[in-house]
Amino acid sequence: MTKEDILNRIKEDALNQQVPIISDEGIQYLTQYIQKHSVHRILEVGAAVGYSAIMMCMAADDVTVTTIERDETRYLEALKNIKQMGLEDCIQLLYHDAFDVSLEEEFDLIFIDAAKAQNQKFFEKFEKNLSSTGTIITDNIDFHGLVNRDLQDIQSKNLRQMVRKIKNYISFLEDNTHYRTRFLKLGDGLAVSTRI
Numbered sequence: 001m002t003k004e005d006i007l008n009r010i011k012e013d014a015l016n017q018q019v020p021i022i023s024d025e026g027i028q029y030l031t032q033y034i035q036k037h038s039v040h041r042i043l044e045v046g047a048a049v050g051y052s053a054i055m056m057c058m059a060a061d062d063v064t065v066t067t068i069e070r071d072e073t074r075y076l077e078a079l080k081n082i083k084q085m086g087l088e089d090c091i092q093l094l095y096h097d098a099f100d101v102s103l104e105e106e107f108d109l110i111f112i113d114a115a116k117a118q119n120q121k122f123f124e125k126f127e128k129n130l131s132s133t134g135t136i137i138t139d140n141i142d143f144h145g146l147v148n149r150d151l152q153d154i155q156s157k158n159l160r161q162m163v164r165k166i167k168n169y170i171s172f173l174e175d176n177t178h179y180r181t182r183f184l185k186l187g188d189g190l191a192v193s194t195r196i
């Protein structure tokens, strides 16, 4: 199997098992961002089966990715996928709840892609690990287009709560004077927050 075959198999399996992974547009943006800004050290919150970590790791030479996953089945699948791609030296996969992880290292890029209602908490927990010129990128900021809808038009209470939290996160980013955030309509929406 070529690397490309393995990547296609990872994506197909994720789709079949309903594991949410980043969109093609989203990962293309991240890959180009890594190359353009000479990103070396990446922290990812939410590995799932390792797809985005693998893609980020392959974006350029000298990239290392630390990624966190709390779900055991997904963690084991990610471990298998990383090994099959031969990227064990590039990716450090942590089997933990991100809120229980304490890291000392600094990262040039932090990619938040875990429980969407917790975005602000992840941001606030890990920004101390961001380098002085670093960037935090958050996925699913449009939440399947629901973020642009009026809350009263969303029937499900749980979904309404989720959308409310994402809207609050958007306001938190817009009001945060330590970062300049751009909201990109790529994939499911990306927020790109760079330290000022």
Ligand SMILES: C[S@@+](CC[C@H](N)C(=O)[O-])C[C@H]1O[C@@H](n2cnc3c(N)ncnc32)[C@H](O)[C@@H]1O
Pocket (backbone or CB within 6 Å): 020, 021, 022, 045, 046, 047, 048, 049, 050, 051, 052, 053, 068, 069, 070, 071, 074, 096, 097, 098, 099, 113, 114, 115
């Ligand atoms: C959208 S998926 C990640 C997709 C992956 N980044 C990709 O694009 O290939 C989100 C993952 O975050 C994990 N997750 C959610 N909350 C978490 C937490 N507090 N700590 C660690 N992992 C978490 C979920 O189990 C899920 O597998």
